[in-house]
Amino acid sequence: MTSNGTVKVEVGLGDRAYDILIGSGLVGRAGEEIAARLPGIRVAIVTDENVARAHLDPLTASLDKAGISSTAIVLPAGEKTKSFAHLQEVVDGVLAARLERRDAVIALGGGVIGDLTGFASGIVRRGMNFVQIPTSLLAQVDSSVGGKTGINSTHGKNLVGVFHQPRLVLADTDVLDTLPAREFRAGYAEVxxxxxxxxxxxxxxxxxxxxxxxxxxxxxxxxxxxxxxxxxxxxxxxxxxxxxxxxxxxxxxxxxxxxxxxxxxxxxxxxxxxxxxxxxxxxxxxxxxxxxxxxxxxxxxxxxxxxxxxxxxxxxxxxxxxxxxxxxxxxxxxxxxxxxxxxxxxxxxxxxxxxxxxxxxxxxxxxxxxxxx
Amino acid sequence: MTSNGTVKVEVGLGDRAYDILIGSGLVGRAGEEIAARLPGIRVAIVTDENVARAHLDPLTASLDKAGISSTAIVLPAGEKTKSFAHLQEVVDGVLAARLERRDAVIALGGGVIGDLTGFASGIVRRGMNFVQIPTSLLAQVDSSVGGKTGINSTHGKNLVGVFHQPRLVLADTDVLDTLPAREFRAGYAEVxxxxxxxxxxxxxxxxxxxxxxxxxxxxxxxxxxxxxxxxxxxxxxxxxxxxxxxxxxxxxxxxxxxxxxxxxxxxxxxxxxxxxxxxxxxxxxxxxxxxxxxxxxxxxxxxxxxxxxxxxxxxxxxxxxxxxxxxxxxxxxxxxxxxxxxxxxxxxxxxxxxxxxxxxxxxxxxxxxxxxx
Structure with missing residues (x-):
């Protein structure tokens, strides 16, 4: 545990190893944490309409402060967003922003946004840097670790995707205070x-x-x-x-x-x-x-x-x-x-x-x- | 070189190593070569309308003979096929055939079919077995080695894809006899x-x-x-x-x-x-x-x-x-x-x-x- 109460978990995967930071106020520190690990990059933030209302402005401000220019791709909330159509939308949005392989795509949201964005970042230019800022308890304890990404098919859930490890995960424990009680409980099942x-x-x-x-x-x-x-x-x-x-x-x-x-x-x-x-x-x-x-x-x-x-x-x-x-x-x-x-x-x-x-x-x-x- | 004139090139990539067999009559021997390496599997063959006319029946017959059941997904010929829409078509086709991770997707065709099929096989169930039977000189000497797969975007060619190595490549030199002279020459540039x-x-x-x-x-x-x-x-x-x-x-x-x-x-x-x-x-x-x-x-x-x-x-x-x-x-x-x-x-x-x-x-x-x- 660091002095400000942030805990670091190192995910040991050789040259794909990365840190998960867990603690209070991490959305506000996102810019400095990202800049320290991936200097000189630009980013695209992928999020959904609900999460954007609460957390997009603070995140963008934090990135700005660290000199990281960002573009936002805001999708509808809900499981239906894990589709081929939205995958293509994210891919096209990242390419339209002219991001290169060394730049990063940030997933700001729950499991749906994390899975979809991880998949998109894993296939644009055959794999770009990926940063996760999971905003649900489920996403913080489950999809933030392991590199599984994907979308749903008419044949079943999560049947299409890639393994693509993030470069950094920021699990801000404060954002969980805004979750509906039912959603927090559901995430607790995975804990x-x-x-x-x-x-x-x-x-x-x-x-x-x-x-x-x-x-x-x-x-x-x-x-x-x-x-x-x-x-x-x-x-x-x-x-x-x-x-x-x-x-x-x-x-x-x-x-x-x-x-x-x-x-x-x-x-x-x-x-x-x-x-x-x-x-x-x-x-x-x-x-x-x-x-x-x-x-x-x-x-x-x-x-x-x-x-x-x-x-x-x-x-x-x-x-x-x-x-x-x-x-x-x-x-x-x-x-x-x-x-x-x-x-x-x-x-x-x-x-x-x-x-x-x-x-x-x-x-x-x-x-x-x-x-x- | 083996007794029948087939040359084997081993691509050394650790646990993703695979063989490229090069020689005469390999489409007719595809069933036995695949069965020897991937016993007990089922396959989906992805090809285009032109290649299907010349080579799909011989390939299917060879697979049948080796006890490998197959389903075929036949796409339009041409570069436009390397699109999100056709990617989804192949993904859905493979899932509809209820293939599992251990089964294989075979690309029978040139670079377009190889790139698209490799990508699809790399994302269905986060990565299925992939076998390439390249039918153009370009595909035999270029896309059959290296595991690069992908589709085009409105922002450029090959901007979306994954690295996904095949398990086996069968480069049948006979099929090149049916190529137009201009296409053979174009492939020769890469040689x-x-x-x-x-x-x-x-x-x-x-x-x-x-x-x-x-x-x-x-x-x-x-x-x-x-x-x-x-x-x-x-x-x-x-x-x-x-x-x-x-x-x-x-x-x-x-x-x-x-x-x-x-x-x-x-x-x-x-x-x-x-x-x-x-x-x-x-x-x-x-x-x-x-x-x-x-x-x-x-x-x-x-x-x-x-x-x-x-x-x-x-x-x-x-x-x-x-x-x-x-x-x-x-x-x-x-x-x-x-x-x-x-x-x-x-x-x-x-x-x-x-x-x-x-x-x-x-x-x-x-x-x-x-x-x-």
């Missing part, structure tokens, strides 16, 4: 996920300190830093997702299926909520398969419930498709390899593992038992 | 380029043996193999084009400007012809700057003339923009760094080097002296 994957002590710390994380201050910075470190460790072991990195999908196979089953209708279920229910289901299913203790599943459910997150399918408003249809959504998920079902299952809190060849019949039976309909 | 960059003995060999290269047989295979080796050497030193790889742009700065100045009208000038004139101009300009002997420039011009390639601006049919306008096209080229003009110049045959900060005034004077108008 808890890191504890459940392989950091049981962190999960136990969250059980005790989650209220301080929600209210802000050093506990929030610490939770974000721990999450980034946890993800960075996994990514450093498996940058291109050929093995271990799949652990980060804990809760995501069930979660994605539920998101698809609710037609990505954010009024019913947002991504982090899907992950929350997915993690609870992964633990409960592991218990059903006699891999983990039912007590651990209950502990996960209790914590999600305590923070106000949904933890079971019955918590999703409206009707769900039946179990057979949910299984079909799971089978469509991109984590299906050679037709076999792959899940992240667990042997207990912080003991998750990659389970290949999970029998579809067991999953179907489990979905039927837990279906609210 | 000569490798001699001019850093292989003076190869250039001298071409001066003696070019007729055998044009008529086919072992000399053609040898010329293609030498070209692939030359390019592979440069790429292995600089995979992501941060330095030495720029040598491959010998002739391309002038060439691209002439292509742009003729509005990419292939009836007036195709890419290889632009490179031929560009190489001659680069040698003549180097002589003018007292870097190289005028005799070497004359030797380059004489060889290009002998094989029937254009070698001076006056060889381009129709009127050209004036020298000032040509300089503006050069300055727009993506190889401009921080506003300074970068050229590949030479100290003689096989002695090319990267020249930064070339004075625009000298280039302008040179263009005026050599302008046919």
């Amino acid at each position: 808890a996920k890191y504890g459940l994957i392989d950091r049981p002590d962190f999960f136990a710390w969250l059980e005790k300190n989650w209220q301080e994380v929600f209210s802000g201050g050093p506990a929030r910075t610490e939770a974000i830093a721990q999450s980034c470190r946890a993800k960075a460790d996994v990514v450093a072991r498996d940058e291109f997702e050929t093995g271990d990195r799949a652990l980060l999908n804990l809760g995501h196979t069930f979660g994605h299926a539920l998101e698809a089953a609710t037609a990505y209708d954010g009024t019913r279920l947002v991504h982090g909520e899907g992950v929350a229910i997915g993690m609870a289901l992964a633990h409960r299913f592991s218990a059903r398969m006699n891999l983990a203790s039912p007590d651990d599943a209950a502990r996960v459910e209790a914590h999600l419930k305590a923070v106000g997150l949904p933890w079971r399918m019955a918590d999703i408003p409206g009707e769900l498709p039946d179990a057979e249809r949910l299984l079909a959504y799971i089978a469509q998920d991109k984590k299906v390899s050679r037709g076999a079902l792959t899940f992240i299952l667990t042997r207990g809190i912080g003991k998750s593992f990659i389970a290949k060849d999970v029998p579809a019949s067991e999953v179907l039976a489990f979905l039927k038992e837990n279906h609210p309909g | 000569a380029k490798y001699g001019l960059i850093d292989r003076p003995d190869f250039f001298a060999w071409l001066e003696k043996n070019w007729q055998e290269v044009f008529s086919g047989g072992p000399a053609r295979t040898e010329a293609i193999a030498q070209s692939c080796r030359a390019k592979a050497d440069v790429v292995a030193r600089d995979e992501f084009e941060t330095g030495d790889r720029a040598l491959l742009n010998l002739g391309h700065t002038f060439g691209h400007a002439l292509e742009a100045a003729t509005a990419y009208d292939g009836t007036r000038l195709v890419h290889g012809e632009g490179v031929a004139i560009g190489m001659a101009l680069a040698h003549r300009f180097s002589a003018r700057m007292n870097l190289a002997s005028p005799d070497d420039a004359a030797r380059v011009e004489a060889h290009l003339k002998a094989v029937g390639l254009p070698w001076r601006m006056a060889d381009i049919p129709g009127e050209l923009p004036d020298a000032e306008r040509l300089l503006a096209y050069i300055a727009q080229d993506k190889k401009v760094s921080r506003g300074a003009l970068t050229f590949i110049l030479t100290r003689g045959i096989g002695k090319s080097f990267i020249a930064k900060d070339v004075p625009a005034s000298e280039v302008l004077a040179f263009l005026k002296e050599n302008h046919p108008g």
Whole structure:
């Protein structure tokens, strides 16, 4: 921790290594932090209409002060922006600004803006510098680490993209104060996920300190830093997702299926909520398969419930498709390899593992038992 | 060289290393060569209408015989196909075929199909296996090595793309027999380029043996193999084009400007012809700057003339923009760094080097002296 309370997490990826700075007031210090690492560049800022209202002027002022000229590309807010059409819009905007490879594209926003902008910066001139200023908790603890970028296709989410590492991530903890409570909670599901994957002590710390994380201050910075470190460790072991990195999908196979089953209708279920229910289901299913203790599943459910997150399918408003249809959504998920079902299952809190060849019949039976309909 | 006359060039890029096979009858052996390296996969073949007529059925039959099921995506022929719209078409086609990461996308065609398909395969699921079956001489000696992929933008050519290495390249020398003479000659310009960059003995060999290269047989295979080796050497030193790889742009700065100045009208000038004139101009300009002997420039011009390639601006049919306008096209080229003009110049045959900060005034004077108008 530096004197002003900023924490630095180094993501060790050889010549693609970069820093994540986490703390208060970083949007206002963005210009100096960028200029120190990438001297003499120009930038394009990609953001959405909502984020622009709150944070674009302070960011532009900070860049100006550091002598960095910038142009802004402001897109509509929402998941639909992760499309080919908006990808082309960003690419054309960066080229129209005549930025060169050594210049940078800044993503100022949540996961949608980060994923889209990272993809665009990865393909303009076959890869430009990329800086992330994530403005949601989810983006700060998830998409800011690992270099996965992408857009959605009619065939599914995140099916098109590249691996492109940022040169710098600035996670300003103050901007989270302006998030709706529901969105902060949804991001918290991914924080808890890191504890459940392989950091049981962190999960136990969250059980005790989650209220301080929600209210802000050093506990929030610490939770974000721990999450980034946890993800960075996994990514450093498996940058291109050929093995271990799949652990980060804990809760995501069930979660994605539920998101698809609710037609990505954010009024019913947002991504982090899907992950929350997915993690609870992964633990409960592991218990059903006699891999983990039912007590651990209950502990996960209790914590999600305590923070106000949904933890079971019955918590999703409206009707769900039946179990057979949910299984079909799971089978469509991109984590299906050679037709076999792959899940992240667990042997207990912080003991998750990659389970290949999970029998579809067991999953179907489990979905039927837990279906609210 | 193997018993059937096939030559193998290994492109050494660590865990992204791959083989280029060069020789007769490789389309008919594609199935077995692919199955040996990527067992159990399914493929999508991307090609254009012209190439499909001649080579799609033999390729499909060869894949069938090896037990590889395939689906074909047939696009219009021509440079306009390197667009966002066709990129999306290929991406959607590959996803619609439900191919997974371990499956492969095959590019069957010239540079346009190779660049577009390589890009699509590099972004579907953040990178699928990619196999190239280049059907033009240009594609066999240029785009088959190095992993550069991309599409054009309204702001310029090849401004959007990724680095994505193929898993295998099959350069079937027989398919070149069906090329129009003009297209074969245009591709030959890039063959000569490798001699001019850093292989003076190869250039001298071409001066003696070019007729055998044009008529086919072992000399053609040898010329293609030498070209692939030359390019592979440069790429292995600089995979992501941060330095030495720029040598491959010998002739391309002038060439691209002439292509742009003729509005990419292939009836007036195709890419290889632009490179031929560009190489001659680069040698003549180097002589003018007292870097190289005028005799070497004359030797380059004489060889290009002998094989029937254009070698001076006056060889381009129709009127050209004036020298000032040509300089503006050069300055727009993506190889401009921080506003300074970068050229590949030479100290003689096989002695090319990267020249930064070339004075625009000298280039302008040179263009005026050599302008046919």
